[in-house]
Amino acid sequence: MPLYDYVGMGADGATVDGRVDLPSEADVALRLQRDGLFVLRVTPADEEAAKRSVAASLFVRIFGASLGRRKALRHADLVDFTRKLSMMLGAAHDLDRALRYMMDVTTRKAPRAVIGQIRDAVREGGTLADALGRHPESFSRLYVGLVRAGEAGGTLATVMDELSRYLERQARQTSEIRSAMVYPALLAVASCVATVFLLTEILPQFVTLFAENGARLPPLTRGVIAAGDFLKNDGLLILGVGLVAFVCGRTALRSLAVRRKMDGLLLRLPVLGAICTDVMAGRMTRTLGTLTGNGVALIQAVQMTLGVVENEAGKAALEKALAAAREGDGLAAPLAATGVFPRATTELLHLGEETARLSMLALKAADIHEEQARLATDRLVALLVPVITIVMGGIVALIVTALLMAMLSLNDLAA
Numbered sequence: 001m002p003l004y005d006y007v008g009m010g011a012d013g014a015t016v017d018g019r020v021d022l023p024s025e026a027d028v029a030l031r032l033q034r035d036g037l038f039v040l041r042v043t044p045a046d047e048e049a050a051k052r053s054v055a056a057s058l059f060v061r062i063f064g065a066s067l068g069r070r071k072a073l074r075h076a077d078l079v080d081f082t083r084k085l086s087m088m089l090g091a092a093h094d095l096d097r098a099l100r101y102m103m104d105v106t107t108r109k110a111p112r113a114v115i116g117q118i119r120d121a122v123r124e125g126g127t128l129a130d131a132l133g134r135h136p137e138s139f140s141r142l143y144v145g146l147v148r149a150g151e152a153g154g155t156l157a158t159v160m161d162e163l164s165r166y167l168e169r170q171a172r173q174t175s176e177i178r179s180a181m182v183y184p185a186l187l188a189v190a191s192c193v194a195t196v197f198l199l200t201e202i203l204p205q206f207v208t209l210f211a212e213n214g215a216r217l218p219p220l221t222r223g224v225i226a227a228g229d230f231l232k233n234d235g236l237l238i239l240g241v242g243l244v245a246f247v248c249g250r251t252a253l254r255s256l257a258v259r260r261k262m263d264g265l266l267l268r269l270p271v272l273g274a275i276c277t278d279v280m281a282g283r284m285t286r287t288l289g290t291l292t293g294n295g296v297a298l299i300q301a302v303q304m305t306l307g308v309v310e311n312e313a314g315k316a317a318l319e320k321a322l323a324a325a326r327e328g329d330g331l332a333a334p335l336a337a338t339g340v341f342p343r344a345t346t347e348l349l350h351l352g353e354e355t356a357r358l359s360m361l362a363l364k365a366a367d368i369h370e371e372q373a374r375l376a377t378d379r380l381v382a383l384l385v386p387v388i389t390i391v392m393g394g395i396v397a398l399i400v401t402a403l404l405m406a407m408l409s410l411n412d413l414a415a
Contacts, residue, residue, distance in 0.1 A: 004028045004044060008037030024125050029148075042130060072137035077111045079171055082164040089157035095122055114138060127151055142287060142304045149295045159294050166290050170283070173370055177279070180377050184384040191392040198399055199228035200235070210406055217406050224402040256312065264313035267340065271383070275376045280314045281345045282369035289362030298358070299326060314340055344368060 006028055007017045016037060022028050025042045073081065081102065088098030099119040106112045114135055121131035129148035132139040143163065150159030207225055210217060217225070231238075252258045267273045267280075287308045291301035302322045309315045317338035324334035332350035335341055345365050352361035 002044060004042055006032060006043075007041040008032045008035075025130055029127055029130060041133065073111055073114060073135075073139075075167075075171055077108070078138065078143075079164070079167045081111065081115070082160060082167055086157065086160035086164045089160055095128060095156075128156070141307055142291070145296060145300070145304050146291065146294055149291075153295050155294070162290055162294065166286065169286070169370075173279070173282075173373070176374060177275075177377055180381045184381055184388060187385060187388045187392075191388055191395075194392065195395050196231060196235075198396070199224070200232040203228045203399065203403075204232070206403055206406065216409060218402070218409060220398075221402040221406040221409075224399055260312040260316055263311045264340075267311065267313060271376070271380055275373055275380065276311065277342060278369040278373035278376065280309060280311050281341050282366045282373060283308050284314070284318065284341070285345060285349070285362040285369065286366035289359045289366060292362065293359035298331065302331065317341060342369070 002023075003019055003021055004025060005017070005019050020028055020031065022031065025044075028042045084102050084105070085098055088101055089095070093101070096119065099115060099122065103112055103115050103119065106115060117134070118128070118131040121134060122128055127148070129144050129151055132147055133144045146159050146163055147156070150156040203225060207228075210221075253262065267277050269276075284305055287305045288301055291304055292298060296304070299322070302318065302325065306315055306318055306322075309318055317335060317340035320338055321331050321335040325331045330350075330353050332346050332353055335349065336343070336346035348361045348365040348368075349358065352358035355361075
């Protein structure tokens with residue numbers, strides 16, 4: 001029989017790896033599940049398979065980007081895949097028929113190829129979770145873990161329905177925030193372009209007129225003209241310095257310590273920090289509630305949740321709480337002690353631990369934070385638009401005032 005290498009996770013969150021002699025990957029997964037392990041990866045261990053794996057890996061690294069052999073699914077494709085699979089399984093169709101239907105109705109090549117590979121793996125006797133796990137560029141550990149839990153508990157249709165709603169909600173929240181910020185961003189860019197145009201193109205035409213008449217210009221006019229000259233003569237220098245600063249900032253943020261400090265500072269900003277905190281807390285509790293509600297143990301659920309927390313300060317706080325939870329201290333109290341997540345989050349999680357309703361109350365907390373993030377974003381947009389308009393109007397008024405004062409000085413000279 002072939003040999004397989006495996007990596008699993010125990011109830012305490014510790015990873016376990018080894019090698020077994022079993023007929024198929026599905027048998028390995030069943031053995032690990034019977035032993036109380038959460039399956040993370042199962043791969044062939046025989047020499048020929050290893051050689052093929054190394055060769056395939058090298059080929060993909062050299063040619064994969066240009067040939068597009070393992071393109072990741074777009075988020076929209078992932079949502080569509082999950083929704084359709086949930087619909088078919090909910091209608092009591094078997095997995096093979098559901099995947100065949102999805103191949104028939106999918107027109108784009110990339111998702112069709114991925115679905116075909118998943119179907120082939122399932123028809124060979126593997127589980128859906130194992131098939132999805134072969135495409136880590138498309139399906140996250142969270143996704144694969146939920147599917148595995150659903151298969152183990154016989155609730156795959158329910159899990160896919162919850163996954164579909166989870167991904168759709170996540171996509172909708174991201175889209176709402178981005179859409180809300182489009183208008184203020186465009187207004188800010190337009191204001192900057194208009195200001196630069198006034199200072200570098202319109203103002204110099206009046207400077208020539210003032211110079212020809214030998215007028216003594218007021219200090220405000222001289223200051224505005226100096227600003228226009230600076231932008232016109234040293235604009236490329238400013239752009240270059242900005243570009244260098246951007247590159248240096250990006251490089252510095254690659255350091256975990258720097259990124260953690262900057263993310264912590266971001267969470268403490270007056271208005272934007274509250275939005276970022278609510279988005280982070282909402283995503284964390286939504287993921288935690290979805291995982292624990294589908295039978296995933298708390299330690300494993302928190303480890304998977306770490307993957308969806310993008311803020312490094314929040315991730316560090318969750319890691320501290322995870323370490324304490326492994327020692328039996330629970331999750332809510334250590335998380336509250338970090339002071340990173342909102343008090344409403346930790347209080348609801350604490351109540352959920354006390355009443356054995358962690359999943360339900362985590363999802364309630366997610367609803368609260370997502371709604372707060374939406375309202376705060378609306379307020380921020382409502383604040384930004386008039387502020388940008390007032391600032392732009394003030395700059396234009398300043399330039400016009402400077403020109404009018406210069407014109408009056410010309411009149412005084414003529415008199």
